Amino acid sequence: MIRKLLRKVFSHRAAPFSASQEPARIPVSLHGIRREQVSAGAVKVCAALQNRGYQAYIVGGAVRDLLAGHVPKDHDVATSATPEEVRALFRRSRIIGRRFKIVHVLNGAEVIEVSTFRASHEAETDRHGRVLADNIYGSQAEDAIRRDFTVNALYYDPLTETIVDYHHGVADLQQKTLRVIGEPRARYREDPVRMLRAVRLAAKLGLIIDPAARAPIRDMASLLENVPSARLFDETLKLLMSGNAVRAIGQLREEGLHHGLLPLLDIVLDQPIAERFIWLALENTDSRVRADKPVSASFLFAALLWPEVSRKWKVRQAAGEPLQQALFDAMDEVLAVQAQRLAITRRVAADIKELWALQPRFDKRAGRAPFRLIEHPRFRAAWDFLLLRAQAAGIPEELPDWWNRFAHTGQAEREELLRAVATGSGGKAPARKRRRRRKPADAAAPESAAAP
Numbered sequence: 335m336i337r338k339l340l341r342k343v344f345s346h347r348a349a350p351f352s353a354s355q356e357p358a359r360i361p362v363s364l365h366g367i368r369r370e371q372v373s374a375g376a377v378k379v380c381a382a383l384q385n386r387g388y389q390a391y392i393v394g395g396a397v398r399d400l401l402a403g404h405v406p407k408d409h410d411v412a413t414s415a416t417p418e419e420v421r422a423l424f425r426r427s428r429i430i431g432r433r434f435k436i437v438h439v440l441n442g443a444e445v446i447e448v449s450t451f452r453a454s455h456e457a458e459t460d461r462h463g464r465v466l467a468d469n470i471y472g473s474q475a476e477d478a479i480r481r482d483f484t485v486n487a488l489y490y491d492p493l494t495e496t497i498v499d500y501h502h503g504v505a506d507l508q509q510k511t512l513r514v515i516g517e518p519r520a521r522y523r524e525d526p527v528r529m530l531r532a533v534r535l536a537a538k539l540g541l542i543i544d545p546a547a548r549a550p551i552r553d554m555a556s557l558l559e560n561v562p563s564a565r566l567f568d569e570t571l572k573l574l575m576s577g578n579a580v581r582a583i584g585q586l587r588e589e590g591l592h593h594g595l596l597p598l599l600d601i602v603l604d605q606p607i608a609e610r611f612i613w614l615a616l617e618n619t620d621s622r623v624r625a626d627k628p629v630s631a632s633f634l635f636a637a638l639l640w641p642e643v644s645r646k647w648k649v650r651q652a653a654g655e656p657l658q659q660a661l662f663d664a665m666d667e668v669l670a671v672q673a674q675r676l677a678i679t680r681r682v683a684a685d686i687k688e689l690w691a692l693q694p695r696f697d698k699r700a701g702r703a704p705f706r707l708i709e710h711p712r713f714r715a716a717w718d719f720l721l722l723r724a725q726a727a728g729i730p731e732e733l734p735d736w737w738n739r740f741a742h743t744g745q746a747e748r749e750e751l752l753r754a755v756a757t758g759s760g761g762k763a764p765a766r767k768r769r770r771r772r773k774p775a776d777a778a779a780p781e782s783a784a785a786p
């Protein structure tokens with residue numbers, strides 16, 4: 335019913351936009367978003383600003399997600415007040431950023447990001463047309479024009495429960511279309527990351543990228559090479575952690591955006607065996623995100639890069655390098671390649687290495703080593719990783735099973751499990767009698783060196 339009505343009201347296409355254009359003001363009776371659905375903190379911030387005579391709206395992703403029936407992950411506020419004016423109004427707030435000043439206002443544990451309406455027309459650009467600085471404040475209409483997609487240029491006033499829509503974003507969302515505001519080529523040139531955002535948002539919300547916005551992507555993909563690696567890392571992480579990574583990566587490939595963008599994807603998606611492992615890792619991450627379970631960037635990147643590490647590890651061992659040394663060298667080699675494009679932070683890199691370095695320790699099922707391993711603070715994550723390897727058929731399922739039992743049982747049964755390994759019964763049926771012990775598994779050939 336509401337959809338029908340909206341379709342009727344907004345079925346016409348937008349005329350070429352201009353900042354002087356009057357926006358549509360859509361009442362709650364048409365869009366259905368109640369103030370109770372948005373964060374109490376964001377409502378408070380808007381109310382306080384409006385009380386002082388400023389304009390203030392919830393904007394961007396939160397409005398879009400609510401309209402699409404998703405729960406927003408955070409709330410951004412756009413206002414006519416300058417950062418200094420916002421800062422002065424809220425005791426628990428701070429100004430962040432130098433080039434793009436925004437204010438973080440704290441409400442309990444929640445952080446509300448408040449930004450001042452910005453205009454983009456005088457933005458300084460580099461020789462590729464990329465925007466370097468656009469800290470020039472403007473009107474709400476100007477602020478709407480500089481946003482990337484029509485569905486992202488929606489302003490929700492929680493006090494009147496009205497949506498202000500300059501670019502027919504509500505209608506586009508209803509029609510499941512992701513449309514760029516303005517001329518797509520020019521907008522991608524200004525900021526190539528918008529191409530990635532298009533794919534990510536389309537995958538997240540099940541939208542079709544408007545043909546005019548989709549067509550130039552293949553040609554312009556190489557512009558991503560000029561984007562600073564820290565920004566690329568953030569955007570890639572968002573894509574991978576969206577809960578729709580499988581769909582998003584599939585679409586990146588279709589658009590020709592995976593080449594050069596992510597060396598790790600270049601490598602792995604063109605190798606069938608590695609590919610299976612990667613898709614499993616992505617599916618696994620998607621289902622964790624959807625089940626609201628924590629996912630860590632380090633786990634995900636460790637998984638995505640593992641097939642390559644594993645391959646190089648084997649090559650080095652075959653060339654005569656000792657097992658541990660071969661693994662550490664392979665790890666460094668793979669991370670170094672990634673570092674050229676993706677700014678994997680030092681902390682994340684350290685976590686990734688730890689996960690990898692723990693893997694051969696699962697092969698040591700004798701003596702004190704297993705007791706030490708289960709006490710390791712990262713045992714659980716390393717075990718999850720081992721399970722993923724087993725699911726990808728790189729190693730026998732028996733190994734993660736054994737460790738799961740070993741970690742969650744008492745001393746007596748642990749001894750039994752160790753004996754079972756020593757006698758070669760793999761822990762399936764604990765041996766009754768203590769037999770002559772074989773050489774400890776430490777010295778045995780690494781089981782996990784065989785495949786990813």
Ligand code: ATP
Nearest residue numbers: 393394395396410480481482486487525527528572
């Ligand atoms: P998410 O749900 O992942 O947070 P989002 O759209 O909210 O998606 P943010 O990075 O939080 O993404 O950006 C907030 C808003 O800022 C967007 O909705 C959009 O209006 C605007 N925006 C973000 N990035 C760009 C960009 N590269 N170019 C133009 N506008 C942008």
Ligand code: MG
Nearest residue numbers: 394395396408
């Ligand atoms: Mg957001």
